[in-house]
Amino acid sequence: MRYAITLATALGLALPVAAEEKPVLTVYTYDSFVSDWGPGPQIEKDFEAVCNCDLNLVGTGDGAAMLGRLKLEGTRTRADVVLGLDTNLTAAAAETGLFAKHGIEDVELALPVEWDDEIFLLYDWGWFAFVYDRSKVTNVPKNFRELAASDLKIVIQDPRSSTPGLGLLLWVQAAYGDEARAIWEGLADNIVTVTKGWSEAYGMFLDGEADMVLSYTTSPAYHLIAEGDDTKAAAPFEEGHYMQIEVMGRIASSDQPELAQSFLRFMLSDMAQSVLPTTNWMYPALMPEMGLPKGFETLITPERSLLYPPAEAAKVRDAALEVWREALSQ
């Protein structure tokens, strides 16, 4: 073991030396961004072609795990840029004082809501939605009340361990406020189970354990574009759909502030933005010149978008969780 540690330490020390000619930009992000099927490999290739640097994308679990790691590391973090927090985490992230202002003003965002944040820049976004199989579900509910009254079975994620799970919690809260408890009590007999993460829930849905699963309005696009399967669809809800806005920010203590800044700009370039829809399966922050990929036009477009501003999301979260837990524990 001692040898293994010595060896690994030696390797860890050797790497920066070998790459000394080129500056290294370290970007913390979530795992699925860096995976072979995520945007990571293409983004890295494209950015390194223009930056004369080494882009080091580091996967750190999911957004919440990434923030936890950042808090543990504090100002000694190796990260220059953090990419993949969402608006439910940005209030806590800003509170760490680790982030610098992005200073980028001149972008035309393609976003259905107002966006103004001097620390965090959005790079993509999506709406949460219940996804179902059109060949199996015909009486598609048009809102949460109809869903609760139906005998449709759904599988959802736990807000304490999952980003979409937290999104659903805030969705019901934003749409119903004080009535949220009644909605959850009504949904209790529809919920087959609550899973730790998105993957378990989506896998159970595909295996036929539930009629609907909490996911994104863009999920059917994956099945259509990657698998040629047009049976999956998202149910439009009249209350509106809660949004997930994914953001990035640069670390104030970074020794590569200019490089970090140019990476933020690159992420908003047409090159990077056109990669996101079919790798991250989210909407780009700016409309790419070529428009959205073919297949995205089949997706539902919610008429209303729901979103708590970061500070408010942090405020309503705990009480909403308590209501959720009580309503579903009976």
Added chain:
Amino acid sequence: MIRHWPGALAAALVVALALGTLAAVALRAEGWTALQSADWAAVRFTLLQATLSALFSVGLALPVARALARRQFPGRRALVTLMGAPFILPVIVAVLGLLAVFGRNGLISHILGVFGLPPIHIYGLHGVVLAHVFFNLPLATRLILHGWLSIPGERFRLAASLGFGPRETFRLLELPMLRAVLPGAALVIFLICTTSFAVALALGGGPRATTVELAIYQAFRFEFDLGHAALLGLVQVAICATAAALARGASLPAEMGGGLDRAVQRWDAGATQLKLIDAIATCLAAAFLLTPLGAVVADGLAGITRLPGAVLWAAGRSLAVALAAAALTLALALPLAVFIHNAGRAGSALAETVAYLPVATSPLVIGVGLFIVIFPFADPVSLALPVTALVNAVMSLPFVMRAILPALTEAEAAYGRLADSLGMKGLTRLRIFLLPRLARPLGFATGLAAALSAGDLGVVALFVDPAEATLPLYLYQLMASYRMEEAAGAALVLLALSLGLFVAFDRGGRLGAQA
């Protein structure tokens, strides 16, 4: 006698990993939130499901182990090996496999549907227990089977010549063995189930099924309240220590005496009725454990051809970690077992509890604690794989100890004085006397450690680099990218790798009751 320091060193390492990481987390805390009513609800649910899971696993394993101990049939060896597979599957794969049989859209529900009956409802406390029995029945069976096989053939011969029937054989030979083996087996399964989280949540059907581990997860990622997480981690340690003390009090050492390792023949088990009971127990257990596995394999075959080549690299990394973990397990377990055996009563009670600690300690607390400890000195990411191997080795210790401690005690009781009189000490004693006597449980235990390590996502999920993913992490990445079919293929590769490792090591130990 064998020197104490290697064992003491191993114990110290275990304490450092289990409690040191907890302390590291506590020291980084900026405040403390006392345990709240929701936490106590989580503690109650954890205790309830873990107790039920342990009782059912051990209770159901009894007839299966007895059948396997006294029957020979074609394919017995393969069955014993295959039955171990659920224990080493990644949680997410096992859950989907179980649901393919017991789910709303599962096999049983479909059969019920043919007769116009509603689908079965798996979600709830019974579902959690069912899943935990699925995971742990094989372990319980193997631990109890080892107990049975450790009764020397001469005892059964003597029993037969004294005219013992099945009842007397049970009372005088098998019951004392069970008194020695069962409490430990139940304890280790209880402890495994106390840190369950994803399974309990998915099959528990909702927030009612909140375990302490989920509460810890919440404290970390939802509230980032390190003090609260450490406090909950301490609750887990307290549960472990209490359970270990109870199990120790309930177990009586069996005093079988030595044997000549001659083939065991069972004169007491010839009755047709007993044969029938054994056949039923074996078939039911095989069906319960192998049908969900069959679903995993069937699913995987469809996806395996679509797997990208990178899966081989991931498998290679997993293999390396597994082999390192197996070697480390041996290096830790043997000295620790000898230490526990030779220490005085109080010392050995303490050391035994220490050996159980890792399995009852929150993987998340260990992971975060290690991160806090390593970060100031080195990049945790570059150390992810060696640390994974070390942590997996320590996490396997409880099962390993459960398998080798009873065998060691018996070997020392039977031949210890002979070895002393021949002046066997240190490594010589280990090589000539202990290793051959412990071959069977050691082979099993090392195989288990290797297989578990290959299938474990690990406590280091927090700081492992996805580009350097091991096979389980690769599988999760596939799932998170909508690629469920390929993920099923990767699960099959993982299953084959884990089982292969397990078989390779386990072959070292002999299994034949009637060789």
